[in-house]
Amino acid sequence: MNSFKMSSVIFREYDIRGVFDSDFDLEFATHLGKALVSFISKTNNNKNPRITIGYDARLSSPSIAQALEEGIVSSGGHVIRLGLITSPISYFSTFELENIEGAFMVTGSHNPPEFNGFKISVGKTTIHGNDIKTLEKIITSQDYLQSNGSAEDFNIFPQYLEKYKKEFSNLKKMPIVLDCGNGAAGCIARELYKVAGQDPEILFEQPDGTFPNHHPDPTVEKNLKHLKEAVLKSDAIAGIGFDGDADRIGVVDNEGKMIFGDELLILYSRYILNKKDYKGAKIIGDVKCSDRLYADVEKSGGIPIMWKTGHSLIKEKIKTEESPFGGELSGHIFFADRNYGYDDALYAGLRLIEILSETNKTISELLADLPKVYNTPEIRVDTTEEKKVEIVNALKEKYKLTSVDYLANFQDGVRVSFKDGWALARASNTQPVLVLRFESTNEASLATIRKEFEDVVSPLL
Numbered sequence: 466m467n468s469f470k471m472s473s474v475i476f477r478e479y480d481i482r483g484v485f486d487s488d489f490d491l492e493f494a495t496h497l498g499k500a501l502v503s504f505i506s507k508t509n510n511n512k513n514p515r516i517t518i519g520y521d522a523r524l525s526s527p528s529i530a531q532a533l534e535e536g537i538v539s540s541g542g543h544v545i546r547l548g549l550i551t552s553p554i555s556y557f558s559t560f561e562l563e564n565i566e567g568a569f570m571v572t573g574s575h576n577p578p579e580f581n582g583f584k585i586s587v588g589k590t591t592i593h594g595n596d597i598k599t600l601e602k603i604i605t606s607q608d609y610l611q612s613n614g615s616a617e618d619f620n621i622f623p624q625y626l627e628k629y630k631k632e633f634s635n636l637k638k639m640p641i642v643l644d645c646g647n648g649a650a651g652c653i654a655r656e657l658y659k660v661a662g663q664d665p666e667i668l669f670e671q672p673d674g675t676f677p678n679h680h681p682d683p684t685v686e687k688n689l690k691h692l693k694e695a696v697l698k699s700d701a702i703a704g705i706g707f708d709g710d711a712d713r714i715g716v717v718d719n720e721g722k723m724i725f726g727d728e729l730l731i732l733y734s735r736y737i738l739n740k741k742d743y744k745g746a747k748i749i750g751d752v753k754c755s756d757r758l759y760a761d762v763e764k765s766g767g768i769p770i771m772w773k774t775g776h777s778l779i780k781e782k783i784k785t786e787e788s789p790f791g792g793e794l795s796g797h798i799f800f801a802d803r804n805y806g807y808d809d810a811l812y813a814g815l816r817l818i819e820i821l822s823e824t825n826k827t828i829s830e831l832l833a834d835l836p837k838v839y840n841t842p843e844i845r846v847d848t849t850e851e852k853k854v855e856i857v858n859a860l861k862e863k864y865k866l867t868s869v870d871y872l873a874n875f876q877d878g879v880r881v882s883f884k885d886g887w888a889l890a891r892a893s894n895t896q897p898v899l900v901l902r903f904e905s906t907n908e909a910s911l912a913t914i915r916k917e918f919e920d921v922v923s924p925l926l
Contacts, residue, residue, distance in 0.1 A: 469493045474850055475582070476601045478894040479593035479777035482573065482582030485525045491532040493604075497583065498536025498569070500603040502610055504596070505542075505566050505587060512610060514566035515543045517558040517619075519550035521572040521649040521710045522672035525581050529571045533583075534616055541612025542567075545619045549672060551649045551711035552584055553809030554625055559589045560805050561624050572649070572710040575682040576896065578674060584710075584776075590784075591807070593777035622653060626660050632803060633661035633815055637822035641665040642704040643814070644692040646681030647673040650707035654811055661815050666699055668692065681708050683715020684796045684843065686723050693721035702821055703828060705814040712776065713796035714810035716817065718828040725842070726794040727754040729817075731761045732831055736820050737790050737802055738765040749782050749791025749799075751775075752877045753843060753889060753902050757835055773877035775894055776808055794843060794902070838886075839911045840904035845893070848926055853892040853899045856925045860890050863921055881918075885910045888918045 469492035475483035481497070483489055505514040516537055520526035526549075534544045545565070547558060555570035568586035576582075585592050585600075603609070643658070643665045645651040651670040658665050668691055669678045679688045683706030696704040696717055706715035716724040727750065734748045748762045751774040759769035772782045776797050783791045789802035798813040799806055824831060848856070857878050864873040864881050874880040878891025878900070886905030893900050901918065905911035 469496065471496075471604065473601070476597050478597075479591070479775040480582055480584045480895070481597060481600075482576065482580060482895055484579050485529070485581040491528060494529045494532035495536035496604045496607070497600065498533040498542075499540045499609040500536075500600045501567055501569070501585065501587075502537055502540035502542045503603050503608055504600060506610060508587065509566060511566055512612065513541050513543060513614065515545060515564050516567040516569065517545045517547050517555065517562065517565055518569045519547035519555045519558070519571070521552075521570075522549065522647065522651075522674045523573050523578065523581055523709070524674040526571045526674070529581060530569070533569050533571070538614035538616055540610045540614065542614045544614070544616035546616060547619060547621050549649060549652050550621065551653065551809070551811065553712055553807060553812065554621060554653070555584065556586060556591070556805070556807040556809075557625055558621055559586050561628070562619075562621070570710065574710050574895070575680075575708040575713060577680070578676060589805075591777040591780055593775065593781075622656070625653070626656055629657060629812065629815065630660035633819070636662045636815070636819060638662050638664065639818050639822055640699065640701045641818060642668065642692060642695045642699060642701045644668040644683065644689070644695075644704065644706040645670050645672075646683065646688070646707060646709070647671060647676050647678060648681040648707060648709040648711060650711035650811060654707070657811055658815070663818065666695060666701070668695055676709075682713075683708055684713065684726060684794075686842065689715060689717055689723055693717050697721050703817065705817065707810045708796070711810050712808045714798055714813045715796055716828070720829065722829070724828055725755075726792065726796045727758045728832055728835070729796075729798065730754065730758050730792045731835065732820060732828065733792070733798065733816065734758075734762050734767060734790060735765050738762070738767045743767070743789050743802070746790075747786045747788040749779055749786065749788050751779060751793040752874070752880050752891065753794035753900070755838065755840065755904055756882070756887060757838060761835070771874075771876070774891065780807055838904055838906060839908050841902055841911075841915070844901040846899040846901065846922070846926065848897055848899050850897045852925060853897060856899055856922055857890055857892050859921050859925060860918065883910075883914060886914050888914050890918060890922065
């Protein structure tokens with residue numbers, strides 16, 4: 466029996482995450498550090514890997530990072546301490562620093578303050594699925610190396626700033642408001658936008674793991690209240706919000722209207738596909754995205770691909786399909802065009818400013834020709850780990866037979882396309898939550914489609 470806390474639910478599809486001191490503790494983090502050294506040793510035959518560690522603004526993050534370091538060093542690894550950074554800067558370290566074989570980002574992302582976890586890279590890839598389960602097996606068997614490693618501090622910010630200073634050297638200054646939400650974005654947002662020629666108004670810049678102003682999830686409209694007010698007050702062209710570790714973006718237009726993640730994807734994909742080099746390119750979206758995205762990509766000369774939700778899964782799909790761009794409804798935006806194909810919300814914000822400055826149009830003007838639809842945002846229903854799976858399975862059973870009335874896709878949960886709309890139900894990979902979304906060409910049909918799903922869901926909750 467393990468003396469440390471390690472609930473099996475923390476080993477999720479694309480990261481390790483749970484309630485700190487309940488689902489896992491500091492001793493678990495030490496074992497996880499040891500496990501990654503063993504994993505890299507088995508994978509790359511390197512018994513002394515160089516591994517970067519960064520952490521977000523949560524109160525528990527620094528001590529978790531220290532515990533990880535102890536595990537890595539005791540197994541012969543060399544730790545490069547990056548300190549308080551964003552998740553994208555953790556990924557950046559695997560591309561820009563020499564001989565990096567792994568990376569830990571300690572982050573609870575957009576989860577409530579009591580959560581924390583680990584986004585893990587091996588080489589230049591964020592691991593998921595079976596690789597995460599392999600780490601669990603290594604910890605369970607305690608199949609570790611024993612050696613003496615080392616650790617050092619490293620300031621990665623100058624390299625990060627220099628790269629994007631060059632890329633955005635000719636960017637026109639635009640009136641923008643940023644909302645860091647007291648998350649990790651505040652550690653670098655002002656400097657990054659300054660080197661890109663911007664002087665944005667910044668809300669809640671100071672990283673604070675108690676998140677005193679609002680929860681750092683910019684895809685939930687109530688969290689955008691302050692951003693909307695600031696945009697209208699300052700007559701800004703747009704407002705840009707970031708989640709807790711700055712890999713997810715939320716946007717409001719110049720009138721304070723929230724822009725859904727898939728509408729942002731349309732904006733970006735049109736811009737990218739308009740480039741000569743990318744005619745016929747594959748554009749990746751997740752199962753939660755509107756049919757409008759996939760239709761618009763096709764109309765713009767691209768090849769739309771609907772894929773599973775999950776930052777690691779989308780990243781991998783972009784790489785295997787050699788796609789210049791992709792993203793999720795949840796605000797994860799991935800640019801392989803001019804960047805490394807990972808999700809960096811601060812970078813995505815600069816790309817948005819670039820589009821607005823080059824076109825001299827507002828977001829609403831750029832999206833004015835989109836067909837009108839009626840849809841729900843992402844509906845997150847709190848349930849249990851067991852029930853969320855049970856409900857999805859019940860819907861699969863309902864729609865398993867072929868029908869002329871609908872087309873069912875079980876790639877990631879259950880997505881059913883009807884003649885005038887679609888419905889989605891999937892089990893969250895990060896929380897005991899059932900995710901629902903509905904869309905239709907008219908309000909009456911939206912209600913009908915939603916009721917058809919909820920008649921299955923509600924009795925099982």
